[in-house]
Amino acid sequence: MYKSIVIGTGPSGLTAAIYLARANLSPLVIEGMEPGGQLTTTTEVENFPGFPQGILGPELMDNMRKQAERFGAEFRNGWVEEVDFSKRPFKVKITGQAETLEAETVIISTGASARYLGIPGEQENVGRGVSTCATCDGFFFRGKKIIVVGGGDSAMEEASFLTRFASEVTLVHRRDELRASKIMQDRARDNEKVKWALNRTPLEVVTDEKGVKGLKVRNNEADQEEIVEADGVFVAIGHTPNTKFLGGQIETDEHGYIVVKPGTTETNIPGVFACGDVQDTKYRQAITAAGSGCMAAMDCEKFLEGAMVHDWSETLDM
Numbered sequence: 001m002y003k004s005i006v007i008g009t010g011p012s013g014l015t016a017a018i019y020l021a022r023a024n025l026s027p028l029v030i031e032g033m034e035p036g037g038q039l040t041t042t043t044e045v046e047n048f049p050g051f052p053q054g055i056l057g058p059e060l061m062d063n064m065r066k067q068a069e070r071f072g073a074e075f076r077n078g079w080v081e082e083v084d085f086s087k088r089p090f091k092v093k094i095t096g097q098a099e100t101l102e103a104e105t106v107i108i109s110t111g112a113s114a115r116y117l118g119i120p121g122e123q124e125n126v127g128r129g130v131s132t133c134a135t136c137d138g139f140f141f142r143g144k145k146i147i148v149v150g151g152g153d154s155a156m157e158e159a160s161f162l163t164r165f166a167s168e169v170t171l172v173h174r175r176d177e178l179r180a181s182k183i184m185q186d187r188a189r190d191n192e193k194v195k196w197a198l199n200r201t202p203l204e205v206v207t208d209e210k211g212v213k214g215l216k217v218r219n220n221e222a223d224q225e226e227i228v229e230a231d232g233v234f235v236a237i238g239h240t241p242n243t244k245f246l247g248g249q250i251e252t253d254e255h256g257y258i259v260v261k262p263g264t265t266e267t268n269i270p271g272v273f274a275c276g277d278v279q280d281t282k283y284r285q286a287i288t289a290a291g292s293g294c295m296a297a298m299d300c301e302k303f304l305e306g307a308m309v310h311d312w313s314e315t316l317d318m
Contacts, residue, residue, distance in 0.1 A: 002028045004300055005092055005103040007080050008242070010037025011286045012276025013109035014064040015293030016300075020107075021071035023301050028074045028101065030094065037061070037111050038277075039286055046139060048286050057127075060286075080110075085249045085269045105271045105303060107296045108250070108258065110242035112277040112284070116235055117149065121205030129212030130205060130233050134158040135285065138165045141232045147172055147215050149202055150236035156184035158236045163193040170195040170228055172202060172217060197228055205233055241278050250274070257281050265296040273299050 004020050006013050009031040020027040039045065039057035046054040069075065076094070084091035089102040114132035116122055122130055131137040134148075138161060146166040148159040151173035159169050171188065176199040178185055188194050200217040206227055207213055214229040241256045251259045251268040258274040260266055265273040275296035276289040 001089060002026070002101065002103040003304060004028075004105045004107060005030065005090075005101060006107045006109060007083075007092070008032065008037070008108065008110035008276070008278070009061070009065070010039065010109060010111050010276055010289060011061075011064065012111075012289040012293035012296070013037075013107070014061065014068055015290040016107050016109060016275060016297040017068035017073040018064070018071060019294055019297030020300065021068055021073040023297070024072070025301065025304070026072050026074065027107075028076060028103070029068065030076050030078060030080055030092070032077070032079055032110075038114070044140075045136070045286065047136070080245050083246060083249065085272055088271060090271065105273070105300045107265075107293075107300060108243075108246075108267075108272065108274045108278055109276045109289075109293060109296070110245075110278050111289075112239040112241040112257070112280075114235065114239050115237045117202050117237070119202055119204050121207055122233075122235070125205055125207060125212055125233075129207070129231065130235065132235050133284070134161045134234055134236075137232075137234075138162050141166050143167050144231035145170070145229060146232045146234060147228055147230040148234045148236055149173070149215070150238075151175060151178040151180060152236070152238065153180045153184045154238060155236035156180045156188045158234055159188050159194050160191055162234065163191050166193065168195060169193055170197050170230060172197045172200055172215060172228060174201040174220070175199060176221075200226075200228075239277070239284070243278060253281070255281070265292060265299050271303055273303075 003025040004027045006017050006027050006029045017027050017029045039061050044054045045057050078094035081095040082093040090106050092101040142165045145168045146162050147170050149172045159171050162169050199220045204216040214227045216227050243256050258279040260279050265275050273296040275292035277284050
């Protein structure tokens with residue numbers, strides 16, 4: 001029986017683990033088979049406070065993990081395949097393990113996975129010219145040409161943001177019509193740095209020995225292949241929150257993000273909390289994820305204190 005189980009790592013889960021461990025709650029952190037979350041795929045993080053020269057993403061996550069371990073957090077590898085939140089103690093089942101874990105509280109920090117195009121040259125160049133986060137990586141492309149792939153509001157927003165750094169931003173979309181709202185489209189179209197390559201299907205990220213050189217696309221109207229030259233490719237086709245394993249037991253919005261009580265990390269089930277990108281549809285930054293991890297741990301600690309007082313009161317009544 002654990003006082004608290006944290007499902008997922010990344011900045012939110014590891015921060016929650018640090019705070020829980022320092023409160024002598026000895027949390028168990030189930031970190032999945034790819035510990036550290038999306039930051040482990042980032043070469044350099046320059047916007048996390050406290051590192052004036054920047055820090056490698058994997059190094060930052062490793063430091064946070066060691067900090068949690070120092071205070072007594074326990075870590076276990078594996079995917080959570082099933083949970084039972086119908087009553088306390090809550091039950092957590094890890095794939096391939098016969099043991100069912102039990103906990104008084106659970107913090108969900110499983111994040112949201114960026115959607116990728118699934119084309120050659122994409123995955124192997126993530127962090128090396130291919131990105132899914134303009135706020136994180138735009139600075140590295142100052143004065144360079146950039147491609148943004150997507151047709152929704154997030155693509156328009158990222159294209160407009162990247163014009164602060166890039167000399168030119170080309171927006172590639174496989175259809176000739178955009179899904180983005182009119183106000184977001186107008187904002188992008190009014191920006192003279194934004195160029196358009198509509199009705200073009202991405203086929204391959206083109207590279208050479210120095211890095212990304214562009215994007216091979218099919219011009220659907222002309223029915224021929226062409227290369228859009230660029231120094232970086234930003235994929236902006238949305239994120240998928242990692243909530244499928246919850247089996248519908250936690251309230252989510254229409255896109256699958258966990259709904260929390262405003263100003264807290266509380267879910268619809270008392271004793272279950274959510275932090276980081278799994279409940280954040282707006283900011284999706286390492287620092288905001290870490291902040292919500294702190295909130296989740298403090299909400300969790302307060303809940304446990306209340307539960308302990310309640311249990312003790314019942315004992316006295318008997």
